[in-house]
Amino acid sequence: xxxxxxxxxxxxxxxxxxxxxxxxxxxxxxxxxxxxxxxxxxxxxxxxxxxxxxxxxxxxxxxxxxxxxxxxxxxxxxxxxxxxxxxxxxxxxxxxxxxxxxxxxxxxxxxxxxxxxxxxxxxxxxxxxxxxxxxxxxxxxxxxxxxxxxxxxxxxxxxxxxxxxxxxxxxxxxxxxxxxxxxxxxxxxxxxxxxxxxxxxxxxxxxxxxxxxxxxxxxxxxxxxxxxxxxxxxxxxxxxxxxxxxxxxxxxxxxxxxxxxxxxxxxxxxxxxxxxxxxxxxxxxxxxxxxxxxxxxxxxx
Numbered sequence: 001x002x003x004x005x006x007x008x009x010x011x012x013x014x015x016x017x018x019x020x021x022x023x024x025x026x027x028x029x030x031x032x033x034x035x036x037x038x039x040x041x042x043x044x045x046x047x048x049x050x051x052x053x054x055x056x057x058x059x060x061x062x063x064x065x066x067x068x069x070x071x072x073x074x075x076x077x078x079x080x081x082x083x084x085x086x087x088x089x090x091x092x093x094x095x096x097x098x099x100x101x102x103x104x105x106x107x108x109x110x111x112x113x114x115x116x117x118x119x120x121x122x123x124x125x126x127x128x129x130x131x132x133x134x135x136x137x138x139x140x141x142x143x144x145x146x147x148x149x150x151x152x153x154x155x156x157x158x159x160x161x162x163x164x165x166x167x168x169x170x171x172x173x174x175x176x177x178x179x180x181x182x183x184x185x186x187x188x189x190x191x192x193x194x195x196x197x198x199x200x201x202x203x204x205x206x207x208x209x210x211x212x213x214x215x216x217x218x219x220x221x222x223x224x225x226x227x228x229x230x231x232x233x234x235x236x237x238x239x240x241x242x243x244x245x246x247x248x249x250x251x252x253x254x255x256x257x258x259x260x261x262x263x264x265x266x267x268x269x270x271x272x273x274x275x276x277x278x279x280x281x282x283x284x285x286x287x288x289x290x291x292x293x294x295x296x297x298x299x300x301x
Contacts (some may be wrong), residue, residue: 112228199274
């Protein structure tokens, strides 16, 4: 960039920032610890006048903007630390889904597609019986709060303000059906009821809600939610990592699209797959618990 053009950009951005912040030449001079005339010289348009590196840095620090922005090297006025802070933030994650931050992120994505990979089955589609089993080891007050939050999120989902795509490892629904892994100890009727409800919602809300099942032996994903084009959130346990930088959000969107392309069960067939799982497990349960006992072997004396 020509020095005269850079000087013009510097002068314009310095003037505009001082005006917006209500800072006079005298006030800025005090903050920077230079003479008022030094600031005056920077604001004169009688030539390609630029500050030295020390003065440019001090002025930028006093105005809480980026030195690079003042000098025309970037269009982002925030300091690098502020840019990083805005692009990647940590938010606490409560055990319950009654989290104002989660609801705020859903509302922020109004009109956009929400893509979600849950940690277990999607909280937004869990039955009250499943929640009661999950929260059995927590304080009683957590369950009503969590259930109310699920109802709010389900109403948000059914309102049609956003489309939802959810990708779930196929072993997750199989574990729920058989009572293995995370679902070990959950009563059979609770697990069957959960899968039946999930399947009914797939039918009722398609195509606004599309659920895909992928094989975690071939593809993998940590829990992540992409709220439209401007926000992606990764769940790591006690906190969320929230990305707002466009390229990072795009990368996580592409990751989700990869899961969809590699899905073992497409969204159109998930409801049927879940019904088959419920029927299969119900049949196995009956054969184990209600079959007639085998006759005792004859004893030969």
